[in-house]
Amino acid sequence: GAGVSQSPSNKVTEKGKDVELRCDPISGHTALYWYRQSLGQGLEFLIYFQGNSAPDKSGLPSDRFSAERTGGSVSTLTIQRTQQEDSAVYLCASSFDPSGEQYFGPGTRLTVT
Amino acid sequence: KQEVTQIPAALSVPEGENLVLNCSFTDSAIYNLQWFRQDPGKGLTSLLLIQSSQREQTSGRLNASLDKSSGRSTLYIAASQPGDSATYLCAVRGGGFKTIFGAGTRLFVKA
Numbered sequence: 072g073a074g075v076s077q078s079p080s081n082k083v084t085e086k087g088k089d090v091e092l093r094c095d096p097i098s099g100h101t102a103l104y105w106y107r108q109s110l111g112q113g114l115e116f117l118i119y120f121q122g123n124s125a126p127d128k129s130g131l132p133s134d135r136f137s138a139e140r141t142g143g144s145v146s147t148l149t150i151q152r153t154q155q156e157d158s159a160v161y162l163c164a165s166s167f168d169p170s171g172e173q174y175f176g177p178g179t180r181l182t183v184t
Numbered sequence: 185k186q187e188v189t190q191i192p193a194a195l196s197v198p199e200g201e202n203l204v205l206n207c208s209f210t211d212s213a214i215y216n217l218q219w220f221r222q223d224p225g226k227g228l229t230s231l232l233l234i235q236s237s238q239r240e241q242t243s244g245r246l247n248a249s250l251d252k253s254s255g256r257s258t259l260y261i262a263a264s265q266p267g268d269s270a271t272y273l274c275a276v277r278g279g280g281f282k283t284i285f286g287a288g289t290r291l292f293v294k295a
Contacts, residue, residue, distance in 0.1 A: 106283075119281055129282060171233075175227045
């Protein structure tokens with residue numbers, strides 16, 4: 072079956088604009104994760120969704136970041152009033168259940184000018 | 185707070201050599217540990233997942249071990265090939281299912 076997909080693959084935006092990044096998890100996967108990988112940095116956990124439970128938002132760096140997951144499937148990560156330090160690759164992953172293997176999408180490269 | 189460290193940061197070996205990559209973590213209360221590889225400019229590819237109740241997992245030329253009590257995992261790569269050149273990442277999933285990644289080991293296998 073299809074893997075995790077993300078769109079857009081690249082996004083260039085001006086400082087101060089809002090952006091939305093989309094993630095389509097593998098069908099049937101109940102857990103969904105967002106991560107950020109800045110240039111030369113490791114992967115940073117942002118947020119975790121499990122089924123219909125309240126998400127774990129402990130990794131979101133500021134209140135400009137938010138995410139939702141509709142119908143237990145597609146997820147959108149929104150960054151408001153983007154800053155240059157938001158430039159990074161945003162990666163999405165899903166797993167069949169909370170203890171399962173995580174499968175990653177190709178990422179969205181965000182550049183804030 | 186969980187911290188994950190990978191040693192060495194970079195490694196260069198001749199083709200055919202067996203090698204070991206190390207991952208250590210500070211909090212032994214983990215659910216599982218997963219090894220990934222990341223090729224330049226690409227996403228992550230899952231290699232092996234070890235649940236907290238397991239000691240090791242094998243896939244082809246790869247073997248990963250887990251010692252929770254000492255906070256360590258190793259990834260053993262047998263008979264290395266140039267195609268194994270990549271960055272190898274260790275990821276630890278703990279309480280709340282938050283996943284913490286190490287900084288990675290950049291491996292270069294010389295033909």
